[in-house]
Amino acid sequence: MNYQAVFEEAIVSLKDEKRYRVFADLERQTGKYPYACYRNGTSTREIAVWCSNDYLGMGQHPKVIKAMTTTVENMGTGAGGTRNIAGTNHPLVMLENELADLHQKESALVFTSGFVSNEAAISTIAKLLPDCLILSDQLNHASMIAGVRNSGVAKKVWRHNDLEHLEELLKAAGNERAKLIVFESVYSMDGDIAPIEKIADLADKYNAMTYIDEVHAVGMYGPRGAGICERDGVMDRIDIIEGTLAKAYGVLGGYITGNKTVVDAVRSFAPGFIFTTALPPGLAAAATASIAHLKASKEEREGQQRQAQRTKDILSAAGLPVMPSQTHIVPVLVADPDLCKQATDMLLEKHNIYIQPINYPTVPRGTERLRITPGPFHNDAMIEHLKDALVDVWQTLGISFQNTGIDDLEAPGAILHHAAGG
Numbered sequence: 001m002n003y004q005a006v007f008e009e010a011i012v013s014l015k016d017e018k019r020y021r022v023f024a025d026l027e028r029q030t031g032k033y034p035y036a037c038y039r040n041g042t043s044t045r046e047i048a049v050w051c052s053n054d055y056l057g058m059g060q061h062p063k064v065i066k067a068m069t070t071t072v073e074n075m076g077t078g079a080g081g082t083r084n085i086a087g088t089n090h091p092l093v094m095l096e097n098e099l100a101d102l103h104q105k106e107s108a109l110v111f112t113s114g115f116v117s118n119e120a121a122i123s124t125i126a127k128l129l130p131d132c133l134i135l136s137d138q139l140n141h142a143s144m145i146a147g148v149r150n151s152g153v154a155k156k157v158w159r160h161n162d163l164e165h166l167e168e169l170l171k172a173a174g175n176e177r178a179k180l181i182v183f184e185s186v187y188s189m190d191g192d193i194a195p196i197e198k199i200a201d202l203a204d205k206y207n208a209m210t211y212i213d214e215v216h217a218v219g220m221y222g223p224r225g226a227g228i229c230e231r232d233g234v235m236d237r238i239d240i241i242e243g244t245l246a247k248a249y250g251v252l253g254g255y256i257t258g259n260k261t262v263v264d265a266v267r268s269f270a271p272g273f274i275f276t277t278a279l280p281p282g283l284a285a286a287a288t289a290s291i292a293h294l295k296a297s298k299e300e301r302e303g304q305q306r307q308a309q310r311t312k313d314i315l316s317a318a319g320l321p322v323m324p325s326q327t328h329i330v331p332v333l334v335a336d337p338d339l340c341k342q343a344t345d346m347l348l349e350k351h352n353i354y355i356q357p358i359n360y361p362t363v364p365r366g367t368e369r370l371r372i373t374p375g376p377f378h379n380d381a382m383i384e385h386l387k388d389a390l391v392d393v394w395q396t397l398g399i400s401f402q403n404t405g406i407d408d409l410e411a412p413g414a415i416l417h418h419a420a421g422g
């Protein structure tokens with residue numbers, strides 16, 4: 001066995017498909033967001049970041065920074081162990097209280113990332129339910145798919161946001177069988193939103209449990225930033241609401257909220273919770289400060305919605321193929337992995353604009369795109385600059401301005417259920 005050759009070939013095949021990933025070496029500077037310093041070998045220059053999931057700039061908010069630094073000074077850096085071994089740091093107790101209140105649930109449980117929370121909670125809940133059938137939306141995130149897989153239970157994948165298909169599968173399973181419906185509120189690559197209330201109606205009708213990933217909505221939607229379920233007045237209709245502390249809240253960590261019993265069961269049985277060191281106190285305190293701020297302040301949310309809409313309007317008016325999106329996410333279709341990479345290279349080298357190319361398996365082949373995430377700190381002049389840069393890149397590389405959507409492309413099938421996304 002030539003071990004080395006196996007890994008080399010794996011990388012070569014990625015490169016052949018033009019989806020080998022290179023990360024920009026960036027240094028964010030407090031107070032300058034969304035500008036950052038880009039290091040390219042020996043040279044450094046300032047670039048504008050248009051693809052961050054620190055959607056509201058909370059990662060540099062003075063209250064959040066202060067909460068983290070003072071907590072680290074008072075309590076040190078690490079958590080000192082798993083919660084089973086070392087107990088719970090008080091800031092984590094406060095954070096879980098804040099999260100339960102945010103989603104108006106009895107309990108919350110914090111994990112070291114959103115990925116871990118999905119993997120641990122979905123797999124544990126499904127395993128505990130006898131003969132459980134998981135019904136998983138076709139476009140669910142890789143972390144949810146990891147949970148579905150690791151549960152080892154039976155699964156059916158329903159066509160993305162297709163209520164009829166979901167109902168068909170629920171009906172076939174029958175009222176008596178345990179069923180867990182797992183889906184997202186905001187789908188992060190297309191920016192569309194699940195019909196949450198109708199899914200909850202189906203869950204009631206067929207006696208199923210519901211689990212929603214609100215990772216791309218928490219902090220950003222609803223009067224207190226609890227997400228789309230809050231905005232739509234359906235938080236109490238979903239059994240488990242999962243979220244991250246790493247995107248709009250600008251810190252790190254993931255969580256679930258739900259009733260006391262189900263959260264206690266996950267706490268007691270999930271290896272992804274039990275056997276890994278807890279979130280450190282500084283991060284917990286920073287996340288709490290961020291959530292508390294966004295509960296009370298609408299300014300960031302309104303700024304994000306305004307600038308995202310403006311970006312969509314201005315790019316569309318320039319004839320760029322902005323994909324339909326109901327949210328703050330602005331996808332622009334390239335529909336070719338090589339051109340997608342070339343476009344982002346050129347944006348960075350020529351226009352000082354940083355946008356990562358989004359390729360398979362994060363999105364289906366043929367739907368490669370730029371995923372732009374405007375926030376409250378992307379001002380009008382920056383949007384103009386972005387538009388001019390994109391038009392230049394589209395013209396120079398000969399990318400089609402005619403791509404209007406992906407409806408004419410073959411449905412992606414359950415691609416993401418077979419490949420690890422990222």
Ligand SMILES: *Cc1c(COP(=O)(O)O)cnc(C)c1O
Nearest residue numbers: 113114115141143188215244246
């Ligand atoms: C990013 C993401 C996660 C994982 O959250 P992290 O806190 O980054 O681990 C889960 N679900 C979705 C839909 C995501 O986009």
